[in-house]
Amino acid sequence: MKTCPICGKKYTGYPAVSRTDNKTEICPDCGYRQALTAAGIKPEVQEAILAQIHQSEHHIQTLRERFPDEDEISELEKKYPPGTRIRLIKMVDDINPVPAGTLGTVDGVDSTGSLLVTWDNGRSLNVLYGIDEVEIVK
Numbered sequence: 001m002k003t004c005p006i007c008g009k010k011y012t013g014y015p016a017v018s019r020t021d022n023k024t025e026i027c028p029d030c031g032y033r034q035a036l037t038a039a040g041i042k043p044e045v046q047e048a049i050l051a052q053i054h055q056s057e058h059h060i061q062t063l064r065e066r067f068p069d070e071d072e073i074s075e076l077e078k079k080y081p082p083g084t085r086i087r088l089i090k091m092v093d094d095i096n097p098v099p100a101g102t103l104g105t106v107d108g109v110d111s112t113g114s115l116l117v118t119w120d121n122g123r124s125l126n127v128l129y130g131i132d133e134v135e136i137v138k
């Protein structure tokens with residue numbers, strides 16, 4: 001956690017570098033404000049642009065959290081080797097989901113961390129990483 005010397009707000013992540021001295025570390029928002037000021041953009045318009053940037057960052061963050069990194073994928077491969085029997089707890093985000101409670105067999109894990117599953121009812125809908133929930137049947 002760092003404190004921005006311009007606005008006094010605490011922030012995390014990478015700082016921006018102040019354009020006025022090229023070395024003071026400031027918060028990303030103040031970095032954007034300086035760049036927008038330099039581009040001749042009015043303060044009230046700057047705030048609207050910042051709001052848009054924050055919204056985009058939120059979406060990007062959500063997407064990042066949704067996809068696992070390599071370590072998490074190898075964890076998933078260890079936890080769900082092909083042949084693992086699972087039971088679906090909940091599947092969201094599909095027009096025609098596999099019903100909760102359906103049993104299935106894991107065929108593998110793909111590069112987004114989705115479990116490739118052949119369900120006992122004959123369907124083969126993937127289980128989405130971080131979204132759908134399953135449990136291992138012992």
Ligand SMILES: [Zn+2]
Nearest residue numbers: 004007027030
């Ligand atoms: Zn700041």
